[in-house]
Amino acid sequence: MKILNVLVRIETLKTVKRRAFWVAVGVFAAINTSVAVDNVRTARRFPDFSHALPESWPRVLSGLTSPAGFFIAVLIILLVAPEFSWRTGRQNVIDGLSKERLYAGKVMLLAGLVALFVATVLLIGIGGILFSPSEGGPEIIRSTDFSYLAGLTLNLLFFGSAGLMLATLIRSAGPAMGVLFLYFLVEGAIVGLIERAGETATRITEYFPVNISDDLGDDLALYPEVLASVNADRAERGLAPLEFLDVEVLVAAVLAYSTIFLLISFLSMRRRDL
Amino acid sequence: MPIIETRELTKRYGTRPEKSVLAVDRVSFAVEEGQVFGFLGPNGSGKTTTIGMLVGIINPTGGSFRLFGASDAKGLLAARSRVGATLETPNFYPYMRGRDNLRVAAAIKGVGRSRIEECLELVGLADRARHRFSTYSLGMKQRLALAATMLSDPELIILDEPANGLDPQGMREIREIIRILAGRGKTIFLSSHLLWEVERTCTHVAIVRRGRIVAQGTVDEVVSEGTSALLRAEDEDALAAALEDCPEVTSVRRTDDGIIVGLRGGDLAGVNGYLVGKGIHLSYLAPHRQSLEEVFIDLTRGDFESMTEIAS
Numbered sequence: 001m002k003i004l005n006v007l008v009r010i011e012t013l014k015t016v017k018r019r020a021f022w023v024a025v026g027v028f029a030a031i032n033t034s035v036a037v038d039n040v041r042t043a044r045r046f047p048d049f050s051h052a053l054p055e056s057w058p059r060v061l062s063g064l065t066s067p068a069g070f071f072i073a074v075l076i077i078l079l080v081a082p083e084f085s086w087r088t089g090r091q092n093v094i095d096g097l098s099k100e101r102l103y104a105g106k107v108m109l110l111a112g113l114v115a116l117f118v119a120t121v122l123l124i125g126i127g128g129i130l131f132s133p134s135e136g137g138p139e140i141i142r143s144t145d146f147s148y149l150a151g152l153t154l155n156l157l158f159f160g161s162a163g164l165m166l167a168t169l170i171r172s173a174g175p176a177m178g179v180l181f182l183y184f185l186v187e188g189a190i191v192g193l194i195e196r197a198g199e200t201a202t203r204i205t206e207y208f209p210v211n212i213s214d215d216l217g218d219d220l221a222l223y224p225e226v227l228a229s230v231n232a233d234r235a236e237r238g239l240a241p242l243e244f245l246d247v248e249v250l251v252a253a254v255l256a257y258s259t260i261f262l263l264i265s266f267l268s269m270r271r272r273d274l
Numbered sequence: 275m276p277i278i279e280t281r282e283l284t285k286r287y288g289t290r291p292e293k294s295v296l297a298v299d300r301v302s303f304a305v306e307e308g309q310v311f312g313f314l315g316p317n318g319s320g321k322t323t324t325i326g327m328l329v330g331i332i333n334p335t336g337g338s339f340r341l342f343g344a345s346d347a348k349g350l351l352a353a354r355s356r357v358g359a360t361l362e363t364p365n366f367y368p369y370m371r372g373r374d375n376l377r378v379a380a381a382i383k384g385v386g387r388s389r390i391e392e393c394l395e396l397v398g399l400a401d402r403a404r405h406r407f408s409t410y411s412l413g414m415k416q417r418l419a420l421a422a423t424m425l426s427d428p429e430l431i432i433l434d435e436p437a438n439g440l441d442p443q444g445m446r447e448i449r450e451i452i453r454i455l456a457g458r459g460k461t462i463f464l465s466s467h468l469l470w471e472v473e474r475t476c477t478h479v480a481i482v483r484r485g486r487i488v489a490q491g492t493v494d495e496v497v498s499e500g501t502s503a504l505l506r507a508e509d510e511d512a513l514a515a516a517l518e519d520c521p522e523v524t525s526v527r528r529t530d531d532g533i534i535v536g537l538r539g540g541d542l543a544g545v546n547g548y549l550v551g552k553g554i555h556l557s558y559l560a561p562h563r564q565s566l567e568e569v570f571i572d573l574t575r576g577d578f579e580s581m582t583e584i585a586s
Contacts, residue, residue, distance in 0.1 A: 009381045017370045087365040094329045094359045095382040095422070098351050274331040 007105040010092070015079060015109065024075045029120050032063040036128030043132045052136035053129060057145040058219040058226070060125030064152035065217045068117055069159030075113060076163035077176045080106050084171035090274035103168075103269045107262065110160040118153055148222040151251065155217045158254045161261040162209070168265040184210060206245060209257050216250040275343050276304040277430050277461045278311075278328060284336030285323050285485075297323040299485035300337060305463055305478070307429075310456045312476035312493075313465040314566075316574050320485040321465045322362055325434050329359050341430075355383065358428035362435060364419035368408035372399060372418050375407055376425065383426040393421040397451065413444035420451055431455060432463045437471070449475065473497075473566040483574045497569055503542055506532040506558035507549075516552045520545060525572055534562055536572060 015021050039059060043051035051059065083089035083102075092102050129136075166176040191205045205211055220227045221244040231241040244250070283301045288294035298320040305311045315321050326332035328339060330350065338345055341353035366375040376390045394400045397417040402410070410418065416436060423431055433452070437445045445468070452475055456462055466472050472479065473493055480490035489496050502525075507513040510533060517526045517535055522544050525536035537545065546559055564572075 006381050006384070010378050013374065013378055013381070014367060014370075017367070017374060019369065086368065087363075088367055090331050090361070091365040091422075092378070092382060093331050094354075094361060095379045096351075096355050096426075097382050098330065098347075271333070273326070273333060 003101060004108075007101065007108055011105045011109045011112070015112075018079065020078045021075065024071060024078070025116065025120070028068065028071050028117065029124065031067070032121055032124040035063060036124050040128050040131045043134050047133075050134045051129060051132040052134035053126075053140050054137055054142050054145055056129060056132075056134075057141065058148065058223065060129070061121065061145075061148055061152055062219075063121035063125060064118065064149075064156065066214060068121070068152075069155050069213065069217070072110075072113055072117060072156050073159040073163030073166075073180055074177060076106075076110055076160050077167045077173050077180065079109060080164060080167035081171060081173040081176050084168075084274070085173070087274075093274055099269050099274065100266075103266055106164060106168075106265075110157070110164055114153060114156045114160060117156055118149075144223055147247065148219060151216045151222060151247070154251060154254050154258075155213050158209075158213050158258045158261075161258045161265070165261040165265040165268075168268045187211070207253060212245075212250060212253045212257070215244055216247075216254050218244070220244065221247060221250065276340070277307050277309075278303075278305040278339070278341060278463065280304075280324070280328075280337065280339040282337035283324065283327060283334055283339050285320070285327060285332060286335045297485055298327070298334075301482065301485070301487055302337075303480050303487060303490055305430075305461060307461055308459055309478050310452075310462045310464065310476045312472040312479040313463060313482065314467075314469065314472060314479055314570055315465075315482035319482045319574070321482060322434055323485075324482070325359070325361060325432055325463070325465060329357065329361070329432065330354060331361075355426065356428055357430045357432060358423035358426060359432035360419040360423050360434065360436065361432075363438070364415040366407045366415070366418065366422075369406060371404055371406055372410065372414075373403040375418065376403075376422055379422040380425050385425045389425055389427075393424050396424065396454075397421045398447070412439045413441065413447070416440060416444065416448065417451075420448070424455070428460070430461045430463065434465045435467065436464070437466065437468055445471070469567040469570050470565070479566065481570055481573050488573045489569070493566060497564055497566055501537045502534055502562045502564050502568075503537055503545065504532050504534055504558065504560055504562040505545075505556055507554055507556050509554070513549070513554055513556075516549055516554050517545075520548050522548065527572075532558060534564075534568070 039051050039056070042049050050056070089102055093099055097105070163180065166179055167173070170176040170179060187208055187210045191208060191211065194201045194205050206215070215221050220230060220242060227242065227244070234241060281302050283298060284296070285298040286294050286296050301320070301324055313321050313324070323332060327334045328341065341350055342356055344350050344353040367378070373390060373394065376393065377387075380387070380390050391400065394403050397420050399414060399417055399421060402414060407415070407418070416438070420433075420436065423433070436452070437448045440448065449471055452462060452464065456475070464472065464476060476493055478490070478492050479496050480487050481496065482488065505513060505517075510528070514526060514528060514533055517523050517533065522538050522541055523535045524538050527534045535545070542559060542561065546556060549556060
């Protein structure tokens with residue numbers, strides 16, 4: 001218990017003193033604020049546009065979709081990789097932390113950042129709704145909203161653990177971010193190529209890391225009634241219906257990827273010299 | 275019980291035999307409580323790697339070591355809380371103030387804030403502690419590293435090249451701090467290039483070359499191991515040439531003062547008799563006490579010669 005307290009203290013101190021952290025959180029909060037303000041304005045201008053809970057949960061939680069994951073991956077790289085290039089992680093171990101504890105501190109940092117991002121989105125999103133003229137329903141939150149929030153939180157952990165893996169493997173912030181950007185491009189290109197090969201091959205691409213994480217972050221995968229309405233609209237226009245893997249499968253796959261990323265970064269930290 | 279004890283400690287970088295580098299080769303030594311132990315060697319001889327293994331940042335590939343008698347992972351983690359160490363350049367968060375950097379180290383070591391102020395005072399950084407580490411001069415960085423090392427009042431202090439890059443005043447300050455710590459009965463493990471300083475500060479030394487220990491013991495033992503003599507003659511060229519073939523002589527070095535030779539058995543009469551046989555009559559022959567620096571250069575001669583060849 002004492003060591004957890006120590007890890008929280010040192011990781012907090014290292015993080016809050018870092019300008020990059022405040023810039024990233026500030027930009028993230030600003031983006032969410034502008035979306036919230038836009039929603040309230042629209043609700044005031046157009047009475048048909050309902051911006052109230054629980055209907056607006058997907059809109060509130062949209063702040064946690066892909067860009068947030070990308071933000072968190074970049075932030076984790078910026079906060080973790082310099083521990084190697086500045087050799088401060090090495091000094092932490094010399095001062096008495098084991099490599100395993102140093103790593104545990106980084107996982108706690110990841111968990112803390114995810115909690116901070118979720119709290120920021122909830123605070124700004126719900127805060128915006130307080131200024132909206134729309135009338136809400138009898139309940140504030142539904143079970144599907146909880147599921148969506150949990151899925152998006154899991155998604156942030158997925159991106160953060162990918163960032164942690166790149167930071168501990170590459171040990172330099174610039175190249176690690178480069179690989180992250182590159183991966184997005186490469187996966188997109190590979191998916192494009194495979195999709196030309198036919199439907200069976202396309203099914204495989206659904207399990208690719210970024211694809212599966214995108215699906216888990218898509219409100220259509222979590223809200224069946226919204227999906228049904230979208231598909232009805234698509235049917236009217238002669239388009240094929242949208243399909244998603246079961247939520248359980250999406251959760252299991254994202255969890256599996258996150259575990260693999262964390263395991264790789266743990267082994268790298270443990271086996272390599274500092 | 276030795277504070278540090280290594281047995282055949284080995285570190286090899288790389289797995290392919292043809293490409294791997296043997297950085298530390300079966301190094302064995304022991305440091306007893308209260309010793310000021312100098313760990314000497316040219317650049318790239320394996321000093322920092324050896325220390326890195328002791329403090330847990332480098333995984334050994336062979337051999338073993340004990341810290342305060344502990345050799346298992348859990349015991350070593352506990353033993354390391356009794357160690358204060360700094361390796362090579364001081365490693366701190368550049369964006370944080372000096373005091374905040376010590377707060378990180380203090381939290382890890384389980385030390386209170388009052389001790390941070392004491393250590394800042396001891397190294398003369400109390401006035402600059404509110405400034406960012408990135409604004410510090412190298413001397414101030416070294417002093418902050420020393421302050422971090424002393425935070426938990428450790429029983430063993432490991433310093434790797436603490437005077438690196440310092441001006442004479444900075445070196446003097448570091449030497450004074452080491453003396454104060456040694457005076458308090460701390461065990462100090464000091465890796466340094468400053469042989470004159472080491473000779474004055476250390477009680478024991480080990481000299482390492484290409485990953486292997488080539489001499490170790492008390493400073494007196496290591497210095498006296500290199501028995502040598504100073505010789506002069508009218509024709510010093512002829513004297514030097516004759517000494518090269520003398521079976522009693524292990525090394526020949528020309529100096530402004532005459533020729534210093536390393537002796538195999540310390541037999542000055544034997545050397546004199548050999549030279550008379552070669553028709554050389556000495557004008558001066560006397561035992562010569564080598565400095566630690568001379569012993570060091572003799573023992574690591576190959577490394578220096580290759581450096582001079584590259585330079586020329």
